[in-house]
Amino acid sequence: MPPVLPTPLLQPGRIWTERCAAEPTPGHNATRGLSGRGAAVLQAGAETALDPGGVLPTSPLLGVWRLALHPSLHQDHQAYLTGDVLVMDELGYLYFRDRTGDTFRWKGENVSTTEVEGTLSRLLDMADVVVYGVEVPGAEGRAGMAAVANPADSCDLEHLAQVLKKELPLYARPIFLRFLPELHKTGTYKFQKTELRKEGFDPAIVKDPLFYLDTRKGHYVPLDQEAYTRIQAGEEKL
Numbered sequence: 001m002p003p004v005l006p007t008p009l010l011q012p013g014r015i016w017t018e019r020c021a022a023e024p025t026p027g028h029n030a031t032r033g034l035s036g037r038g039a040a041v042l043q044a045g046a047e048t049a050l051d052p053g054g055v056l057p058t059s060p061l062l063g064v065w066r067l068a069l070h071p072s073l074h075q076d077h078q079a080y081l082t083g084d085v086l087v088m089d090e091l092g093y094l095y096f097r098d099r100t101g102d103t104f105r106w107k108g109e110n111v112s113t114t115e116v117e118g119t120l121s122r123l124l125d126m127a128d129v130v131v132y133g134v135e136v137p138g139a140e141g142r143a144g145m146a147a148v149a150n151p152a153d154s155c156d157l158e159h160l161a162q163v164l165k166k167e168l169p170l171y172a173r174p175i176f177l178r179f180l181p182e183l184h185k186t187g188t189y190k191f192q193k194t195e196l197r198k199e200g201f202d203p204a205i206v207k208d209p210l211f212y213l214d215t216r217k218g219h220y221v222p223l224d225q226e227a228y229t230r231i232q233a234g235e236e237k238l
Contacts, residue, residue, distance in 0.1 A: 104133030105141035109171040116174065119167050120146055123160065128183045130191045131174065134200045138234045145176035147196050149183045157211060161219035175238050176201045177211040177220055203228055213238070 102113050113131040120129045128149035133142025148155070157177075164173045178201070184192050199205050201212070203225050210223035215237050221227075230236045 104144070106133065106143060107140060107171045109169075111144055111172050116144065116146070116168065116172055119164075120148065120174070123163055123167065124148060124150070124155065128191070130183055130193055130196060132193050132197045134176065134197065136175075136238060137232055139238060143175040143238055144172065145178065145196075145201060146174040147178045147180055147183060149181070150179040151181045153179065153209070155179070157220040161213065173213065175213050176223065178206060179209045179211075201228070201231075212236075 103110050104113070105111070111133070116131045117129045120131070121127055130147045132145055132147075134145045136143045178196070186192055201210055201223060203210055203223060211220040212223045212227065212231070213219070214221045227236065231238070
């Protein structure tokens with residue numbers, strides 16, 4: 001039976017495995033039976049490199065790459081990252097919530113890229129959209145950025161900002177917009193987010209039209225080198 005926990009843990013956490021079943025310890029809760037053997041230990045709300053977390057079963061999984069072990073694990077332990085984000089209820093049962101890589105944190109909140117992509121695509125006549133988080137100096141987490149395939153270069157940014165206020169919570173609204181003729185895909189027909197994330201929102205690197213959400217004006221405005229410098233210096237409130 002799963003352990004009965006004193007309080008609900010209704011938030012994503014980090015899950016890893018150990019060879020031997022462990023008794024619950026302060027800050028950790030053990031649950032047995034994941035992948036049929038071993039014990040999974042959940043650290044609720046942990047700020048880790050893989051936040052918000054993932055399932056690391058002891059059984060080998062085909063097609064899943066091996067992860068560098070967490071410092072808390074013994075060097076002999078082996079683990080595989082599935083990329084699933086789970087939540088634990090007050091009885092210790094685990095439930096699927098999301099996928100790592102499809103979320104990022106901004107202002108202390110978890111943002112689902114899938115949700116934002118779907119909303120933007122619907123509002124932009126089913127355009128191809130990729131959403132990802134980019135680092136901003138001095139800001140907590142990653143700011144949302146959306147790359148949009150807009151070959152006709154036709155988008156009413158003021159109207160878009162107003163509609164997004166009704167469709168998405170404040171923390172989930174993209175801070176930056178990038179408009180491209182098209183979004184490139186991998187051999188498995190997935191959008192290539194890695195290069196977009198690396199390029200970020202620097203107009204010296206990105207030659208596509210860039211915009212950012214001006215909180216004072218309440219809508220998106222062009223992101224030029226001057227605005228970029230202000231953002232980097234923390235002079236623009238995002």
